[in-house]
Amino acid sequence: MRALPLALQSALDSGATTLCHGWRVTRRDGRVQGFTDHDRDLVLAGVTFRAGTIVAGSENALAQGLGVTGMEFGGALCDAALTEDDLAAGYYDGAAVDLFLIDWSDPAVSLLLRRGTIGEVRRADGAFAAELRSLSDALNQSRGRVFAGGCDADLGDARCGIDLAAPAHRATAAVVAVEGPLRLLAAGLDGFAPGTFSEGRISFTSGADAGFSVEVKSHAAGPSGAVLQLWQRPPSPLAPGDAFTVTAGCDKRFSTCRDRFANTANFRGFPHMPGNDLVLAIAVPGEGGHDGAVPS
Template identity: 30%
Template structure:
């Protein structure tokens, strides 16, 4: 059930024309919050930070017109609702210190939480006023980024509502030799912060191969991840395909959008192949192992 303020209800009840616009609040996994307005004004509600329009520094152009406008699919029951919107960033638009398009291409929107609110005013303010205070807001969608499609100069962001989390295979628990938990989740119980290892880049041998001051054994960071904490890629993260003791080398899953330089710092996290021996020897976490390696193999009855 959607709620509205008394002032907004009175506006609707007055049977007079009004204007509407959308406000996007995007919370990244890093904790950074982006606020964008689709109208020509910065929108201010209460004492919070404003939603920025495309004319403001920090804003971005969101296509709300014609076929490029947002496409919503609202559902009831357990079906997943969706929201798709096209963003057309300029070369000067940034997310943090990164080019908007390059940062999104590097995966900065992965698993981001998006809230879409619709604002209403009786009439647009007179220019050159840049700040707009709406009569009221109504939340029209809430979800997380599911897929990002790239064009030459635009990005389509597809968002699914939280009911997508119910779209899992049944039964919930499948008996197999591998662990059914994700590393550092509530079933695994290990603390991600306890395994964070700050490192420094000591060499770059390829577009996605780096050397660090790590002294961990071969494979320690394989299937893990790194998050850069300085340099051009600061704040961006990437999965690790393979890691080696020699030279503290790591092969990243894909190139990062900006040049990696010697001296850049990062935080590295180990990976897990979900095997019994790995849980016991690498993480000393056997009591919380979520697999069943001793189930007898399938045999044919005679």
């Protein structure tokens, strides 16, 4: 049983409670925001919990196991609270959330009810709903290395060893045309074969999205320049002339590491590990059949 602070217990025993809820959100960029379902702003531990943001929470339910309990908090998307651009930029992905029970007549009297992180975020019609995951959710995630056919290093990291600053793996270019929120036509990449920057990373250096980085889904040749498809929509609309740098990507396959990067010695996968076909291996006359090989 949880022991309540004496002041809070006294307020509960009085029979006339003055309680509300507050959410303290610490974003990935370090910014701390406070929200409350009370009708005026409250200050707790140096953080202003803003009212009037139409933020509210669902039932605070706990359960055994590592599954997500379904608790959410949500509200309207507005400049005073959470903006759609900040959500699109990923600032709230995995953000830490502390849920407080607060005595609004004396905000120093409070109780931390729950602590967790933001999981899935849904937004539509000017509103958002964020799933809250408990701290035990971290125990449900993979830790350490996973034995698999593909490489588990990131291209350019210390384990990989490829220098992404080399001209063969890095380019500076600019947006020529925008063909959708996730698709752009670029100039300055003519010297690179299609696919060079697929699964790479693009960082904008000018325009409204300067400083924003995102993974590249695909790199293809277009009729008047290179076509880049992004995995995530930038916070602000792209515009012709926006400059960016882009680095090469890797599909984690052994053949790519060997043939494209000549980096076989640093490959961090297990390309010769038997695959699922080994379970289905059958006797087949002559050549062919299921031999358990992993495609390289």
